[in-house]
Amino acid sequence: MPSVLQNASESLWLIVGVALVAIVVAARVLWLITVGRRVAGGVRTARAATFAKLQRSLSLAIKSLWLHKLRSFLSVLGIIIGTSSVIALMAFGEGSMQDALEDIKRQGATNIMVRSVKPSDDSLTSQKSWVTAYGLTKRDLERISTFGDAIVRIVPLRVFPSEARFRERQVNARVIGTVPDYADVQKFELASGRFLTEADDRDRKNVCILGSEIADKLFPFENPLDRGIEVRGAEFIVVGVIRERMPTGGSGGSQAAEEFNRDIYIALNTSVDFFGEVISVRTSGSRVNEKVQYNQITITVSNIDKVRPVGEAIKSLLKQEHGGKNDWVVTIPLDRLEEAERAKTRFTTLMAMIASISLLVGGIGIMNIMLATVTERTREIGIRRALGAKQKDITLQFLIEAVVQTTIGGLCGVVFGIAMVFTVPIVWEWFAPTPLPAKIHRLSIAISLVFSVVVGVVFGLYPAWRASRLDPIEALRHD
Amino acid sequence: MKKPTPMASIVRVIDLVKDYHMGTQTVHVLKGLNLSFEEGDFIALMGPSGSGKSTLLNVLGCLDRPTSGAYFLGEVNVAKMDDDQLSEVRCTYLGFIFQSYNLLPQYTVVENIELPLLYQGITLDQKTKDRCIDLAEMVGLGDRLDHRPLQLSGGQQQRVAIARSLVNDPHLILGDEPTGNLDSKTSVEIMQMLRNLNQAGKTIIMVTHENDIAEWARRVVRLRDGRVESDIRNDTRGRVG
Numbered sequence: 153m154p155s156v157l158q159n160a161s162e163s164l165w166l167i168v169g170v171a172l173v174a175i176v177v178a179a180r181v182l183w184l185i186t187v188g189r190r191v192a193g194g195v196r197t198a199r200a201a202t203f204a205k206l207q208r209s210l211s212l213a214i215k216s217l218w219l220h221k222l223r224s225f226l227s228v229l230g231i232i233i234g235t236s237s238v239i240a241l242m243a244f245g246e247g248s249m250q251d252a253l254e255d256i257k258r259q260g261a262t263n264i265m266v267r268s269v270k271p272s273d274d275s276l277t278s279q280k281s282w283v284t285a286y287g288l289t290k291r292d293l294e295r296i297s298t299f300g301d302a303i304v305r306i307v308p309l310r311v312f313p314s315e316a317r318f319r320e321r322q323v324n325a326r327v328i329g330t331v332p333d334y335a336d337v338q339k340f341e342l343a344s345g346r347f348l349t350e351a352d353d354r355d356r357k358n359v360c361i362l363g364s365e366i367a368d369k370l371f372p373f374e375n376p377l378d379r380g381i382e383v384r385g386a387e388f389i390v391v392g393v394i395r396e397r398m399p400t401g402g403s404g405g406s407q408a409a410e411e412f413n414r415d416i417y418i419a420l421n422t423s424v425d426f427f428g429e430v431i432s433v434r435t436s437g438s439r440v441n442e443k444v445q446y447n448q449i450t451i452t453v454s455n456i457d458k459v460r461p462v463g464e465a466i467k468s469l470l471k472q473e474h475g476g477k478n479d480w481v482v483t484i485p486l487d488r489l490e491e492a493e494r495a496k497t498r499f500t501t502l503m504a505m506i507a508s509i510s511l512l513v514g515g516i517g518i519m520n521i522m523l524a525t526v527t528e529r530t531r532e533i534g535i536r537r538a539l540g541a542k543q544k545d546i547t548l549q550f551l552i553e554a555v556v557q558t559t560i561g562g563l564c565g566v567v568f569g570i571a572m573v574f575t576v577p578i579v580w581e582w583f584a585p586t587p588l589p590a591k592i593h594r595l596s597i598a599i600s601l602v603f604s605v606v607v608g609v610v611f612g613l614y615p616a617w618r619a620s621r622l623d624p625i626e627a628l629r630h631d
Numbered sequence: 632m633k634k635p636t637p638m639a640s641i642v643r644v645i646d647l648v649k650d651y652h653m654g655t656q657t658v659h660v661l662k663g664l665n666l667s668f669e670e671g672d673f674i675a676l677m678g679p680s681g682s683g684k685s686t687l688l689n690v691l692g693c694l695d696r697p698t699s700g701a702y703f704l705g706e707v708n709v710a711k712m713d714d715d716q717l718s719e720v721r722c723t724y725l726g727f728i729f730q731s732y733n734l735l736p737q738y739t740v741v742e743n744i745e746l747p748l749l750y751q752g753i754t755l756d757q758k759t760k761d762r763c764i765d766l767a768e769m770v771g772l773g774d775r776l777d778h779r780p781l782q783l784s785g786g787q788q789q790r791v792a793i794a795r796s797l798v799n800d801p802h803l804i805l806g807d808e809p810t811g812n813l814d815s816k817t818s819v820e821i822m823q824m825l826r827n828l829n830q831a832g833k834t835i836i837m838v839t840h841e842n843d844i845a846e847w848a849r850r851v852v853r854l855r856d857g858r859v860e861s862d863i864r865n866d867t868r869g870r871v872g
Contacts, residue, residue: 208749219737535733538694539795540722540750542715624694628733 206552213553227521228561230514231607235565235600238507240572242596245503247589249496256489262304263337264451264463265483266292266470268444283430285443286479288470293449295469302462305452307333310423310444312431316416317382318370325366325416327383329423337450338412343367345377345392353419358426360388364396365413381416386426388418459486504596508603514561515607522554522615533619534627543620550619554612555605562604566597640703641802641834642668642691647700649686649857660686662857663700668836670802673829675848675865676838682854685807688838692725692805693717705802722750726796726804728837730811732788734780740767740791741776747799766794770824786817793824797833804828806837810844822847 217224268287293308310329315322328334335347343364352359360381367376367390376390397412430443451466453459463484470480526533533546573590580588649661660683668674676684689695690702693709696717702710709720726747727733734743744763748755767773770790772783780788789809796804809825810818826847829835837848845851846865853861 208755215737531733532735535735536746536750537718538692538721538727538733539747540718540799542718542750544715545718545750625689628694628729 209549209552210556212549213556216553217557223521223525224557227518228514228557228564230517231511231558231561231604232514232565232568234507234511234514235562235604236569236572237510238504238600238603239566239569239592239596240576241503241507242500242593243569243573243590244576244588245500246496246593247591249492249499250591251589252492253489253496256485256492260337260452261486261489262453262456262459263485264453264459264466265485266449266451266466267481267483268447269479269481270442271477271479283441283443286477287444288446288449288480289473290445292470292473293446295473296449296451296466299462299465302454302458303451304454305333305336305450307331307337307450307452308420308446309334309448309450310420311447312427312433312442314384314416316366316370318379321370323366323369323414325363325383325414327416327418327423329418329420331420334417334450337452340412341395341397343393343395344375345390347392348417348419353421356422356425357419358386358388358422359391359419361392361394361417362390363394363413363415366416367393383416383418384427388416456486459484500593504599507600511600511603511607515558515611518554518558518608519611519615522550522612523618525553526550526615526619529619530622530627530630533622534624534630537622537624538628546620546622547616550616551609551612554616555608558604558608558612559601562601565604566601569597569600640667641670641705642666642836643701643703644691645701645703647687647690647702648698649683649690649695650698660857661690661697664857664859666852666859666862668834670834671829671832672834673826673847673849674836675845675851676836676854677840677842677845677851678854678860680840681856683857684838684854687854688805688807688836691803691836692727693720718750722747722799724799724802726799726801728789728792728796728804728806728809730808732780732785732792732812734788734791734795736780739777739779740772740783743780743791744795744798746795751799763794763798766797767791770794784817785813786820789813789817789821790824793821793828797828802834804833804835806835808839809837810839810841818844 266288270284270286288308293306297303297306307330312327314325314327316325316327317323330348331353332348332350340347345361347361348359351357360383362370362376362381370376370381371379376393379390380387381390382388394412394415394417429445430441432439432441434440451462453462463482467482470482474480536546536549570592573592577588577590644664644666647661647664647666648659651658651660664687676687678684686695690697693704693712694717696712697710700710701708704720704724709717712720735746738746741760741763744766745755745759748759753759764773764776767776770793772778772787772790772794775783775787780791783791804825806825810821813821822844825835825837829849835848837844839845849865851861851863851865852859853863
């Protein structure tokens with residue numbers, strides 16, 4: 153829902169624009185039906201005559217369509233469905249992709265993430281049996297730091313779950329021991345107070361910064377700042393609160409499914425001092441002692457061109473340092489960004505193609521109806537010819553009828569499509585746990601409108617041509 | 632009796648031949664007709680079915696092209712004109728009245744009358760609309776301007792058709808069994824209207840198979856088997872009133 157609302161203001165001008173166009177068209181239609189023609193006095197120029205004829209043809213077309221309301225509606229139904237599905241599907245496709253892209257961008261195109269991974273094999277059991285040690289080490293950090301000025305920033309993290317308490321309140325949180333630069337990497341916005349400083353880390357101060365949900369749960373009525381909370385037996389003074397962040401679409405951020413709002417940040421050195429290097433973690437019923445020096449290291453590279461080389465260097469470094477142990481993984485968002493962009497283009501194009509097929513089917517429907525209409529109005533065509541209509545007059549008349557139908561269908565489809573983009577996610581959320589993001593692609597509206605006009609011309613041409621080739625005498629004899 | 636004034640020949644047909652090709656067979660419908668009609672005349676074309684009277688009317692109405700021969704409408708031989716040119720001729724010089732009225736159902740009386748003007752390519756404005764209203768009033772339908780054909784009786788519809796045939800001030804009005812679908816009383820009304828038009832100077836050629844109706848005309852041309860069987864002036868025997 154939120155992502156749809158975010159786009160609401162952007163799409164608002166779209167809705168207003170489309171509504172205005174629809175109103176103008178509707179008003180014109182009504183006016184033409186009731187009044188019938190333009191009152192144009194004065195000079196009779198060739199161009200004015202052609203324009204008048206066109207004007208007239210338009211009003212004829214609308215009148216003929218109005219005469220058979222149900223049939224006209226059914227014949228444009230295909231166009232409406234086609235147009236609205238182009239818009240809706242492209243919006244949903246764009247939305248999903250956008251979420252993934254945004255997520256990756258948030259991680260930073262110049263960042264490289266190295267994560268510690270608990271190996272599934274038995275390579276741990278060779279160590280002290282009651283402690284599982286794995287992952288990135290201080291040595292790794294030191295080695296990476298030697299890469300020199302290619303690296304702008306290194307941010308190590310240590311993560312473990314814990315309960316946090318304030319007076320009688322208690323909440324499950326994730327404690328993250330890190331350095332002040334972490335705020336830059338994650339682009340935090342502070343709701344109040346401050347983040348960690350060099351001094352906190354150096355002096356091993358017991359200060360902490362709360363995620364928004366922790367702050368809300370532990371301090372629903374009070375100001376958290378300067379209060380003390382308890383984490384695993386140690387007291388921490390709150391010096392800051394992070395503003396609430398929207399959860400990502402779970403496309404695999406720096407940690408699986410980031411939930412910043414439930415984090416408590418403390419200084420890295422403080423975490424080592426207070427909790428030691430071995431943390432006891434409860435996992436599905438049993439308790440495990442883990443020794444992980446760093447759960448993650450985020451490296452910011454100075455330049456996008458250096459990202460890949462540095463990434464490769466880190467990979468070979470870690471391979472060397474860790475031997476055959478599969479306890480680390482390097483993620484390069486830049487790769488995923490480009491890959492995601494490609495996937496997005498592919499996906500959007502595919503969606504557009506699929507939806508266009510239904511537009512095509514709609515066009516075939518129009519052609520079918522128009523052919524039937526021509527047959528039904530054979531007599532009328534004969535009359536018009538007898539009264540002086542040329543073949544091209546007849547062609548133009550029926551072609552305009554077809555195009556008017558498809559254009560009106562296209563406009564309705566646009567309105568309907570936009571409506572679907574807003575309503576379907578709401579219904580979706582009743583049934584599915586994750587939201588359905590949607591972002592209306594401006595291009596999709598233009599494309600589908602143009603397409604609906606083109607479909608009218610292409611599929612209306614043959615019936616119109618057929619109509620003009622009717623023999624007037626035969627036509628007059630027709631029922 | 633008025634002294635007959637020399638009238639210009641408005642229609643001249645010379646050696647008019649019309650053949651139809653049905654698969655491998657050829658049907659000779661008109662076999663070299665030679666006719667001349669004067670301006671201001673009122674002609675009835677008669678004959679049994681298959682005589683070619685309808686075909687002749689179609690050719691005269693520029694709805695069909697003769698296989699050979701000449702057709703002079705005024706000074707111009709229209710026999711060799713192409714479709715676009717014939718359409719032009721129809722909407723500029725001719726007016727049509729059909730047996731089944733042939734009004735457009737989705738148009739009002741005024742809009743139906745206006746139709747030939749549309750195809751002349753002129754701008755339709757208040758002036759043209761007024762003209763149509765005048766014509767509607769002339770045929771007695773001034774109070775039904777916004778009615779649609781479904782709301783009119785047969786006679787009323789035919790009157791609209793007559794008004795329509797006049798809107799472009801044609802040289803020639805062609806009627807195909809104009810009273811065919813009407814009862815005798817209404818037929819008389821319509822024929823009276825046509826006679827009045829003729830007396831005001833309009834040239835009328837109509838096809839009919841009823842002698843009663845033919846008597847309203849001033850000249851009766853009978854066809855048989857694609858040729859003229861008889862050609863009799865009716866003036867002296869014309870109906871009174």
